[in-house]
Structures are given as structure tokens and as C-alpha cells.
Amino acid sequence: MSSIKISNLRKTYGQFAAVDGFSLEIPAGSVFGLLGPNGAGKTTVFKCMLGLARTTSGVVLFDGKPLVPETFERIAYVPERSVLYEWMTVAEHVEMNRRAFKAFDPARALELLAQFNVEPAKRSRALSKGMRTAVMVALAFARNAPILVLDEPTSGLDPINQRHVLSLIINEAARGNSVLFSSHQIGQVERAAEHIAVMDRGRLVLEGLVDDLKSDRKIVEGIFPNVTYTLNGIANDPRVLRADRTERIVRLLVRDDADNVATMLSNAGATGVRVVDLNLEDIFLFAVSPADATADVIAKGSS
Amino acid sequence: MAYVEWLRAARCLKITAIVLGVALVLIVALEYTFLVGSRSSLSGVELHTSTGDVNARKILDGATTTYSTLPDGTKRTTIVNAAKGIRVTVDDHGYFGRHVEIFERSVKGTEKLIGIGPVSFRRAAVPGGSVVTIDTNEPEDFAYLAAIATFVALIIATILGAPFARQNDGHLEIALTSPAPRTILGLGTMLADFAGIAAAWLMTVAMLFLAHVAQNAPNYTYGPLDTEVIVLGFAGVLAWYAMLCAATASMRRAYGVVLGISWPVAALVAVLAKADLGDAPMAQLVHWGATPLSWIDPFTYLHFGPAFTENGRPAGSLAVSLQNELPALLILALVYVTLAIVQWRRVEA
Amino acid sequence: MPAVMTVDPRSGVPIYLQIVEQVKRSVALGILQIGEQLPTVKQLALDLTVNPNTVARAYRELEHADVIETSPGRGSFIRDNGSVQSAKSAASDVARDALDIALREAKSVGLARNDVRELIDTGLDRWFPEEQ
Numbered sequence: 001m002s003s004i005k006i007s008n009l010r011k012t013y014g015q016f017a018a019v020d021g022f023s024l025e026i027p028a029g030s031v032f033g034l035l036g037p038n039g040a041g042k043t044t045v046f047k048c049m050l051g052l053a054r055t056t057s058g059v060v061l062f063d064g065k066p067l068v069p070e071t072f073e074r075i076a077y078v079p080e081r082s083v084l085y086e087w088m089t090v091a092e093h094v095e096m097n098r099r100a101f102k103a104f105d106p107a108r109a110l111e112l113l114a115q116f117n118v119e120p121a122k123r124s125r126a127l128s129k130g131m132r133t134a135v136m137v138a139l140a141f142a143r144n145a146p147i148l149v150l151d152e153p154t155s156g157l158d159p160i161n162q163r164h165v166l167s168l169i170i171n172e173a174a175r176g177n178s179v180l181f182s183s184h185q186i187g188q189v190e191r192a193a194e195h196i197a198v199m200d201r202g203r204l205v206l207e208g209l210v211d212d213l214k215s216d217r218k219i220v221e222g223i224f225p226n227v228t229y230t231l232n233g234i235a236n237d238p239r240v241l242r243a244d245r246t247e248r249i250v251r252l253l254v255r256d257d258a259d260n261v262a263t264m265l266s267n268a269g270a271t272g273v274r275v276v277d278l279n280l281e282d283i284f285l286f287a288v289s290p291a292d293a294t295a296d297v298i299a300k301g302s303s
Numbered sequence: 304m305a306y307v308e309w310l311r312a313a314r315c316l317k318i319t320a321i322v323l324g325v326a327l328v329l330i331v332a333l334e335y336t337f338l339v340g341s342r343s344s345l346s347g348v349e350l351h352t353s354t355g356d357v358n359a360r361k362i363l364d365g366a367t368t369t370y371s372t373l374p375d376g377t378k379r380t381t382i383v384n385a386a387k388g389i390r391v392t393v394d395d396h397g398y399f400g401r402h403v404e405i406f407e408r409s410v411k412g413t414e415k416l417i418g419i420g421p422v423s424f425r426r427a428a429v430p431g432g433s434v435v436t437i438d439t440n441e442p443e444d445f446a447y448l449a450a451i452a453t454f455v456a457l458i459i460a461t462i463l464g465a466p467f468a469r470q471n472d473g474h475l476e477i478a479l480t481s482p483a484p485r486t487i488l489g490l491g492t493m494l495a496d497f498a499g500i501a502a503a504w505l506m507t508v509a510m511l512f513l514a515h516v517a518q519n520a521p522n523y524t525y526g527p528l529d530t531e532v533i534v535l536g537f538a539g540v541l542a543w544y545a546m547l548c549a550a551t552a553s554m555r556r557a558y559g560v561v562l563g564i565s566w567p568v569a570a571l572v573a574v575l576a577k578a579d580l581g582d583a584p585m586a587q588l589v590h591w592g593a594t595p596l597s598w599i600d601p602f603t604y605l606h607f608g609p610a611f612t613e614n615g616r617p618a619g620s621l622a623v624s625l626q627n628e629l630p631a632l633l634i635l636a637l638v639y640v641t642l643a644i645v646q647w648r649r650v651e652a
Numbered sequence: 653m654p655a656v657m658t659v660d661p662r663s664g665v666p667i668y669l670q671i672v673e674q675v676k677r678s679v680a681l682g683i684l685q686i687g688e689q690l691p692t693v694k695q696l697a698l699d700l701t702v703n704p705n706t707v708a709r710a711y712r713e714l715e716h717a718d719v720i721e722t723s724p725g726r727g728s729f730i731r732d733n734g735s736v737q738s739a740k741s742a743a744s745d746v747a748r749d750a751l752d753i754a755l756r757e758a759k760s761v762g763l764a765r766n767d768v769r770e771l772i773d774t775g776l777d778r779w780f781p782e783e784q
Contacts, residue, residue, distance in 0.1 A: 031703055052479050052652035072482040079476040085307060092310060099306050100481050166701050174694040174704045190661035194705045211666040211706065218664075223760075272760030277664020 001064050003028045003147050003178035004049070009058035011041075011048050018044040020202035022058075026180050026195075031173045033193030033210075034182040035284050041202040042182045043080050046151050050077060062147065073102060076145035078153050082132040086125035090118055090135055097139050109142035112168075116161055130156035141168050148172060150181035154188065166192050186281045196280070198287045206287040210280060217241075217278050218258035222270025224248045234264050242286065253286055304478050305491030308466055312499025315462055319455075319503050323510040330514040362389050362405070388432070399520045400440025408432040420447065421519060440519040446532040448523075450607050452507035453536035459503040460540050461562055463496045464547030467647045468558035475652040489644040493548060500540060532607065535623045538632035542601040543569075545639030552646035573602040601635060604628040659700050667702050671710035676719055677746065679730055690720060690728040 004026040011019040019041045026032045036042050047053040049060050051067050062071050084093060090113065097104045113120055116134035124132065133156050140148060150169075154162040162185070169179050169192045183189050189196060190210060198206040206213075227248060234252070235243040239261055242253040250270060254261045258275045266273045278286075366384035373379055373394070382391040388408030395401050400421070408431055415426040423441040427434055467489070470478050478488055515521060547565060551558040576597030580586035597603045607623055657678075659670045678684040690696070693711060697704040711728055714720045722728040758768050 030705070047652055050480055052476060054651060069482050069484045072480050075480070077476065077480045081473075083474050083476045085474060087314075088307070088310060096306050096477075100304075100483070102482075163701060167698060170697050170701060170703060174697060187661050190667070191702045194703045211668055211709065214664060214666045215669075272762065274756055274760050279662050279664050281662070282664075 001028060002026055002061075003030075003063060004149075004180060005059075005061040005064075006045070006049060007059045007061075009045060009048055009060065010056045011044050011053060012056045017202050019048060022199070022202065022204050024197055024204065024207070026178055028063075028178055029173070029176045030195055031169060031179045031193045032181070033189035033196040034180065034199060035184075035186065035189060035196060036182070036199035037288050040199045040288075042199055043151055044202075045199070046077075046080075046149060046182070050075070050149065074145055075147045075149060076140040076143040078133075078136045078140045078148075078150040080151040080155070082124070082129070082136065084124040084127075084132055084135060087123065089121055089123050090127075091120040093124070093135065093139060094120065094142075097142070101143055103144045105142050105144060108144075109138055112138035112141055115164060128156070130158060130161065133157055134161060137165055137168070141172070146177045148177060148179045148181070150179065152183060153181055154183060154185060162188065186284055190280045198284055200288040206283070213283055214278065214280065216255050217283055218254050219276040219278060219282075220252045220254050220258055220262045220265055220273065221276060222250050222262075222265045222273040224250065224270050229269060231265075231268055234261065234268060237261065237264075304470070304481065304483075304488045305495045308492040308495035309498070311466075311469075312463060312496055312502075315459060316499055316502055316506070319459060320506060323455075323506055327510050327514055331517045334514070334518045361387065362391055366391075396440075400438060400522075402439075403435075403437040405435040405437075406432060407435075421515065421522060440522050442522050442524045443515070444529065445523045445525045446529045446607070448508050448511045449529065449532045449536055451511060452504045453540060453605075455507040456500050456504040456536070456540045457543055460496075460500050460544040461547065461565060463499060464544055464562055464565075465551035465554070465558040466492045466496055467548060467643060467650075468551040468554045468556075470647075471553075471555045471650055472558075475650065479652055485648045486644055489647050490640075493545070493640065493643070497541065497544065500544060501537075504537075504540075531625050532623050535605070535625060535629055535632070538629055538636065539601050539605040542604075542632045542636040542639065545636045545643065546599075546601060549639040549642035549646070552643040553650060569600050569602045572596045572600045576603065598631075599635060601632060604632050657696075657700065659702060661702070668706045668710040668713065671696075671700075671707065672713045672717075675710070675714055676717075679719060680745075684730050686730050686732040688730050690730070692727065 002025045004024070006022060006024045009019050009022040010017065022041070022045060024032075034042050034045070044053065048055045048058070049067075060067060062075065065071070088096075094106050094109050094113075097109070098106050110120060113135065116131070116138060118127070118131050118134055118138070124135070127135065133153065137150075137153050140150070148169075153169075154165050157165065166188055169181065172179055173192075179192075181189075181193075194210055196206075196208070196210055196213070197204055225248070231243070231250070234240060239254055239257050240252050241255055244251045244253075250265070252261060252265070262273050262275050362382060362384055364384075365386055366382045366389070369381045369383075371379045371381065378395045378397075380391075380393040380395070382389075382393075384390075390406045392404045393401060394403075406429070413426065414428065415424070417424045418441065421440050421443045423436075423438050425436045427436070470492075479485070481488060483491075512521070512523075547562060550565075551561050554561070572593050575589055575593035578590075580590055605628075657671065657674050659667050659674075661667060663670065665673075675684065675690070684690075690711070691699065693704050693707045697707045700707070711720065711722065715722055715728075718731065720728045721731045755768065758771070763771075
């Protein structure tokens with residue numbers, strides 16, 4: 001049973017589709033990273049998922065059931081921007097959470113706040129952006145909720161506190177809870193998440209296990225002796241996801257079997273053929289960016 | 304969320320308490336300075352008779368003053384000005400007030416009865432002249448305190464009046480990810496505010512009571528009419544608060560403007576609907592437009608008038624009409640609460 | 653266990669494989685002795701700041717490769733599978749992998765065999781002068 005199941009989520013503002021047919025399944029007890037450029041629709045997905053915005057169409061299920069107010073006993077949410085009441089102290093926010101949620105642990109909240117170096121007596125308006133994020137994170141993780149939805153939980157935090165948030169996420173994973181989080185820090189996502197999804201312009205463009213994506217996807221690169229050459233249809237090979245060429249250099253994004261494709265490229269006359277590993281940032285950039293502006297993408301169907 | 308709203312209301316009450324405390328100090332100081340003065344002189348009489356009918360200087364110039372003590376311990380000052388035909392008796396009951404009688408020979412003043420809080424001023428004709436009777440600690444209708452407290456409560460209601468707009472302005476994510484349904488959250492919020500408003504009402508009554516008691520013995524009367532004043536007052540404040548909530552429930556930023564213009568607009572609508580503006584078409588149009596608006600305006604129903612005895616004379620009491628006004632206010636309150644909640648349920652973060 | 657493990661998430665190599673390789677290498681070099689206990693999955697995940705399932709997968713691989721054995725309730729221990737390489741041959745593997753990468757680079761930038769031979773000689777002179 002998946003913790004969260006999003007099916008064909010659509011959210012339009014007038015003519016503009018912020019989320020356009022987005023589907024995702026978060027398995028129970030997993031850590032799921034959601035990546036995407038600014039404006040891809042990640043925050044909109046979170047908002048629609050949690051009933052903060054009305055969906056145009058689509059279904060979201062939590063542990064197999066639709067969202068009702070009681071479900072929020074089991075979901076902890078960190079929004080993208082500060083929603084703390086400026087005039088209230090941090091301690092008053094702790095008290096507010098204690099009254100609102102049965103499983104909230106005020107002692108743990110205070111402990112986490114101390115780890116982030118936040119004084120409970122301070123009013124929210126006296127806190128920097130990073131400290132406000134830290135407060136929201138502390139309050140969410142003190143909830144002992146089986147599902148955590150975190151929208152950019154490290155924004156504004158210094159590197160020590162960022163690492164701290166990651167440790168908290170990993171700790172939740174070790175306890176068997178599910179975490180869905182979005183981040184622009186791909187290195188963090190690589191560490192903490194075992195699944196990722198990449199979103200661009202309202203759509204899901206890539207999804208999978210981090211380890212599998214990194215083992216499967218490679219770049220096969222080669223140099224041709226002169227500018228005129230044919231690839232003998234290598235670009236049409238089903239294993240080749242994308243082919244870019246810049247003058248004499250050819251780069252193929254290959255899924256599975258990179259070595260065989262490398263051999264094919266050598267046989268086509270390329271020299272210095274090598275297989276390059278991709279890290280998550282490379283994979284992400286390939287998924288969301290159009291082809292290199294200086295390259296001609298070899299259209300499928302021509303060679 | 305009710306907790307957050309309660310914190311807000313409590314902050315407001317703190318400020319209210321300070322303001323009321325300062326007002327209390329000022330009132331007591333003013334009372335002492337102007338209305339009491341030295342207990343055995345006439346220095347307060349001039350203010351009591353601010354109509355100018357009785358002039359203390361005129362009385363004292365060329366008069367003889369004698370002091371005596373009545374059998375019950377009351378200190379009596381008698382001032383006789385034979386030349387002007389004036390006789391003044393001041394009975395000082397100390398904490399329990401003063402009773403002053405001023406007899407003026409062959410003055411035919413108009414019959415008058417004026418009461419300001421505990422002080423009353425009466426002029427009556429007697430054979431040979433007229434007598435002005437001044438009492439400084441007359442029985443005071445509790446309804447007066449209730450009316451002032453209602454006024455203060457309306458102000459507090461206006462200050463607290465846009466709880467949903469404040470939530471909408473950047474805090475919806477907290478309210479909307481709570482395990483309680485939005486309706487319950489909304490009602491809890493409004494309840495917290497109303498408790499704060501009721502507390503402000505009580506604080507005002509306490510302050511006015513203390514202001515009185517600092518100078519004079521308490522002398523309040525309480526009867527069924529007073530209960531009606533209290534009930535209508537609360538109904539009116541509830542309707543007013545609910546109206547403001549409904550007006551601002553979908554807003555995010557500009558709610559301050561709505562709260563600010565609420566009083567002038569509501570007062571204007573109530574006045575325009577009731578006033579006789581003449582027969583000009585424009586006037587008729589304004590009247591025609593204001594009348595339906597006045598039906599949904601709580602100010603229309605909140606009128607405190609003097610009570611009258613059977614023979615038409617003012618009974619010295621404050622009264623309200625509950626027959627139409629109370630149901631109207633309660634219905635308005637219900638409608639506005641519903642409108643507020645319905646709107647707030649639809650707001651998106 | 654000595655805390656000498658580091659992982660580089662930015663590397664193209666999946667993290668679980670990095671862990672597997674480092675454990676194997678530590679065993680081969682004698683840093684990890686036979687019978688020594690590895691940290692729990694949760695502990696190692698927190699130490700390295702990586703997902704616990706990644707560590708779990710690494711441990712499964714290591715178990716599959718007979719490098720460790722896991723008893724439920726007791727933990728994971730380095731096992732004596734009789735085919736642990738000697739330190740020297742493990743070191744040779746490391747060196748050979750590095751040399752392989754270097755030679756592939758050299759080829760991809762277009763060097764000829766003789767050029768590479770020259771480079772190697774220069775390198776040997778620099779790093780192994782006493783063994784002329």
C-alpha cells in the first residue's frame with residue numbers, strides 16, 4: 001500500500017496548467033525526492049495534494065483513502081515559505097501544535113529547536129528566514145507522523161543545519177516513515193532519497209530509483225575525424241535516449257548496455273570512445289533542459 | 304487555531320485593560336477636581352447647574368453661612384442671602400453624596416429634570432419662587448453602564464473583526480492542515496474572539512463601577528429593563544462582529560480598510576434610512592437605497608432610548624425595544640456567521 | 653569499525669556500490685578484520701548521511717558476495733570466506749583500475765602508444781627512483 005498515490009493530477013489557473021496530468025506513487029517507508037526547475041509546479045502539487053488548493057481533476061489517496069481532516073493527524077507538512085505568526089513566539093507555536101495534534105511531542109520539539117539554535121522565547125518576526133524554516137522543520141518532525149511532506153525544507157539554512165535536516169529525514173526513513181520532499185540541492189536528494197521524480201512544466205519527466213538511474217544511464221562519447229560522418233542509425237537505437245553532436249564530438253545518452261553502444265560508435269569510426277558515469281545532477285539537467293544550444297540534436301529518423 | 308485567536312484576543316484585552324485603567328485614573332482625577340472640590344463649599348454647584356440658572360457667586364455675595372449637624376450625623380451648611388431672597392441648604396452625606404436645595408424667591412424658572420449618571424438636577428415651582436434640587440448620588444440605572452460597555456465592546460469587536468482575513472494573509476497552510484474540519488476551526492476562532500469581546504464588556508463595567516465607587520457609594524438599580532439592555536447589547540455586538548467577519552472572510556490584505564470604514568458606513572446607512580430627507584427625487588432615491596441596507600445593518604437595531612412611565616414622563620431609565628430588534632439581530636448574527644464560514648471554507652492557500 | 657568510509661553522492665557511481673567497494677577494499681587491506689562487526693544499517697546511514705535503504709542494499713550485495721554475514725538480532729560481521737584476497741593482490745586491483753582509467757584517458761585525447769610509454773617512464777622515474 002503506498003503512503004501517497006497521486007493519479008492524473010491537474011491544476012489549471014485559467015488557461016495555464018500549472019500541473020498537467022501528474023501521477024506519482026510514494027511507497028510506504030520510502031524517501032522520495034521531487035526535483036524540478038523553478039516554476040515546474042512542485043509547490044502546486046504539494047498544495048493540491050494537501051487540499052490547500054482545489055484540484056481541477058485527479059485523485060490523491062493517502063494509505064489508500066482520500067484526504068479528510070482527520071488524515072492530517074498522520075501528515076506533517078513543511079510549506080515552502082514561512083507561515084509562522086509574526087507576533088507569536090516560537091514557544092507559542094509549539095503550544096499551538098500541541099493542542100492541534102494528538103501525537104505532537106513538545107519535548108522533542110524543544111530539543112530540535114535547541115539543535116537548530118533557535119530560542120523558544122523569540123518572536124517569529126525576530127527570526128531570520130533560515131531560522132523560520134528551522135522552526136517549521138522542528139515542529140514537523142516533532143509530530144511523529146508516518147507521512148512527511150516537505151517543500152524545500154533546507155531553504156535559507158546554513159550548511160550545518162542543512163545536514164541536520166537531512167539526518168532528520170534519514171532518521172525518519174530508518175523508523176519506517178515515508179518522506180516526500182522537494183529540493184534544489186541535488187546532492188542532498190542524492191543522499192537522502194532512494195526514489196526521485198523530476199518534474200518540468202507541470203509534467204513528470206523522469207522517475208525511478210536513484211541507484212538504478214545512476215547505474216543505467218551513461219554518456220557514450222566519441223570524436224569523429226572530420227565533420228561529415230554518419231552514425232549508421234545508432235541514434236535510432238532504442239537504448240539511445242538522446243544524441244547530441246557538436247562539430248566532431250558526439251554524445252549519446254544511453255540507457256542500459258552502454259558498453260555495446262560504445263562499441264557500435266567505435267565501429268562507426270569514432271575515436272576516443274568512452275563511457276561516462278552520470279550523477280543525479282547530470283541526469284536531472286538532461287531531463288529538463290532542451291538540447292545544448294550549440295549542438296544539433298540528431299533527430300530520430302535521420303542519422 | 305482557536306488558541307491563536309485567543310492569544311490575539313488576550314493581547315487586545317491587555318491593551319484594553321491599560322486604556323481602561325488610564326481612563327479610570329483620569330475620570331477619578333476629574334471627578335475629584337471638578338465635581339467634588341471641597342465638600343462644604345458650593346464650588347461644585349456651578350458645574351451642576353451648568354445651565355446658568357443658579358450662579359454660585361451670586362449666591363455667596365453678601366450671604367451668611369451657618370453650619371449645623373443633623374441628628375443622624377449629616378453635616379448641613381445653610382447659606383442665606385436675604386437681600387437676593389436666596390436660601391441654600393447643602394446636606395453632605397460624605398461618601399453617600401450631597402443633597403443641595405436652592406430656594407430662589409420669585410424666580411419662575413421652567414420645570415426641568417436633568418440626570419447625568421448619578422447626578423440629578425431638578426427645578427420645580429413652589430409657592431413664592433422655585434427650588435432647584437441637586438443630588439449627587441441618585442440611584443443610577445445599571446443600563447447606563449451596560450450601554451457604555453456595549454459601545455466599548457463594539458470597538459473591540461471591530462478591532463478583532465477580521466480573523467479569517469488575518470489567517471488568509473499567509474497562514475492558511477497552518478489552519479488548513481489541521482485535523483479539525485474547517486467549519487469547526489472557523490467557529491472556534493469566532494468563539495475565542497467573542498469571549499474576548501465579552502471580557503472587554505465586563506472590564507468596562509468594572510472600570511465604570513470603580514470610577515463611581517471611588518467617590519460615591521454605589522447606588523445602582525437593576526431591573527428587567529436592564530436585562531433587556533444587556534441582552535440587546537450583546538446581540539448587537541455579536542451581529543456586528545459576525546458582519547465584519549463575513550465581509551472580510553475572503554480577503555487577504557485590504558481588511559483594515561473594511562474595518563476602518565465600517566462605522567461611518569453603518570452609521571450613515573442607519574441614519575439615512577430613518578431620516579426624513581424631503582421629497583426631492585434624489586432624496587427619495589437615497590432613502591430607497593439606504594432602507595434595505597439598513598435592514599442588514601446592526602446599528603439600525605441598536606437604539607437605546609429613555610424609558611417612559613405610564614403618564615408619559617421620562618422614568619429616568621434607559622430602555623430598549625426587544626420585540627423586533629432582538630430577533631432581527633440574532634438572525635443577522637446567524638446569517639453572517641454562516642456567510643463567514645462558507646466563504647472561509649472555500650479559500651485556497 | 654574505524655570511521656574511514658566516505659561516499660561521494662556527486663560521483664556517477666551509485667552510493668551503494670561505493671559502500672560495497674569500500675568495505676571490500678577495507679577487508680582486503682586488513683583494515684577490517686575477519687569477525688569484526690559492521691555498524692547497523694541505521695547507524696551507518698546516519699553516519700554517512702545517506703538513505704538507510706541504500707546501506708541495506710550495500711549490505712545485501714556484500715552478503716551475496718560472501719564478504720559479510722548477517723544474523724538477525726546480532727548484526728553483520730565480516731566473514732572468513734576463504735577467498736579473501738591477499739592484501740597485495742587487492743592492492744594490485746586498485747592500481748590496475750587506476751591505470752586503466754589513465755590509459756583510457758590517454759587514448760581518448762589521441763596519444764599514441766609510444767607517447768604513453770614515455771609518460772609511464774617519466775612517471776616511474778618520479779615515483780620509483782630507487783628501483784632503477
